[in-house]
Amino acid sequence: MRIKKSDQLKLKTFLKLFFLCLAVFILLFLYLIWNLSPITENIVTEPVVFKRHDVVVAVVACGDRFEETMTMLKSALMFTTIHINFLVVSDDKLIDRFKEKLGQWKTLTKNRFSYKVLPLTFPVDEAEEWKKLFKLCASQRLFLPELLKDVDSLLYMDTDTLFLTPVEDVWDHFYKMNSSQMAALAPEHEEPNVAWYNRFAKHPYYGKLGVNSGVMLMNLTKMRAFRWSEYVVPIYKKFKLKITWGDQDIINIIFHYHPGKLYIYPCRYNFRPDHCMYNSVCKSAEKKGVAVLHGSRGFFHSDKQPVFKAIYQAVEEFNLGTDSKQIFLQSVETYLEEKKNTNCGHVRDIFLKNLKNYIEE
Numbered sequence: 006m007r008i009k010k011s012d013q014l015k016l017k018t019f020l021k022l023f024f025l026c027l028a029v030f031i032l033l034f035l036y037l038i039w040n041l042s043p044i045t046e047n048i049v050t051e052p053v054v055f056k057r058h059d060v061v062v063a064v065v066a067c068g069d070r071f072e073e074t075m076t077m078l079k080s081a082l083m084f085t086t087i088h089i090n091f092l093v094v095s096d097d098k099l100i101d102r103f104k105e106k107l108g109q110w111k112t113l114t115k116n117r118f119s120y121k122v123l124p125l126t127f128p129v130d131e132a133e134e135w136k137k138l139f140k141l142c143a144s145q146r147l148f149l150p151e152l153l154k155d156v157d158s159l160l161y162m163d164t165d166t167l168f169l170t171p172v173e174d175v176w177d178h179f180y181k182m183n184s185s186q187m188a189a190l191a192p193e194h195e196e197p198n199v200a201w202y203n204r205f206a207k208h209p210y211y212g213k214l215g216v217n218s219g220v221m222l223m224n225l226t227k228m229r230a231f232r233w234s235e236y237v238v239p240i241y242k243k244f245k246l247k248i249t250w251g252d253q254d255i256i257n258i259i260f261h262y263h264p265g266k267l268y269i270y271p272c273r274y275n276f277r278p279d280h281c282m283y284n285s286v287c288k289s290a291e292k293k294g295v296a297v298l299h300g301s302r303g304f305f306h307s308d309k310q311p312v313f314k315a316i317y318q319a320v321e322e323f324n325l326g327t328d329s330k331q332i333f334l335q336s337v338e339t340y341l342e343e344k345k346n347t348n349c350g351h352v353r354d355i356f357l358k359n360l361k362n363y364i365e366e
Contacts, residue, residue: 060173061158063146063161064092064161065143067095067142073165074093075106076321077164079320084363091119092153094126097124113325114326125142125145126152127145144255147237157224158224158225159222163301165219165299165301166275170296175296181268186224186265187223187228188260190267191220192215194279195272197213203215206249208254211261211264211267212264216253219277222270231266240259271287272289273289273290275297276297277304282310282349283348285351291355293358294355294362298316311347312344312347312349313349315341315344322336333364337360338357341357
């Protein structure tokens, strides 16, 4: 039986339409699969909103930094008298751990804080390169102004820092900034003869001795108006072969060219081993005591400067919700007495002076 020519044309047309529709369906299906898949590593999936005067403590933690980060956050809760907000940015492996532990702490402290835990987000090409720049994930901080569009200001803390003062004591420096200043940092060093930037840096840096980025007040609203993110990538590309300290060097370069945008607070707000390992060089700490301790280069976990490890141990052992601040002070005094014959132990009173102001009053 022969098929009429007209019927053959109809069949060919039908088959063409059928395969065309099939192709469109397959493409649509693939598009939906791609766009609906949960790519949480590089996308912030929920808006983060804090009011203008909310005190926000932010930290970026990846790899093996979970316990160290929780110890830092615990120190923030130990002395504050206000409700604070924690913002933790982390890799996928740690997100659930942070949520579980912070949830437990909310119960222990009767909801004295709020928290949000977000996935890493690097809105640039070569995201893996940025992720591994210097300390794992530390460069995430450079992109916070654009990623947190509904957050006005925050206090960024390295994981290896500890509060020995209420968070609001640091936060109050926001109110001391002038209208041009958009961030606050402490000097990298106080003594030119042993400072790093003036002796070794091969790139521009802030002022005479540079700044340390471990404790950084960030007015994100002003940083966005400054178009901060537009400086970060070009500077990295220009100086990538000359930077040693990753995101800290990039921050130094930006403020070298825009020094009027930076507020400098005293070294007692970012006290590091360099301030006491040779001589006591932080005069503000000698006068008022250490406010924030920074165990940079792993000093919280080594015996190179036992005072730093001892204070970290005392905070780590403190039990939220049950232990008193007086118990903590006694532990610190006992541990420091044992370390009095070490370099930083010779000036152990500077680690107690500020603590006593808030514990014995």
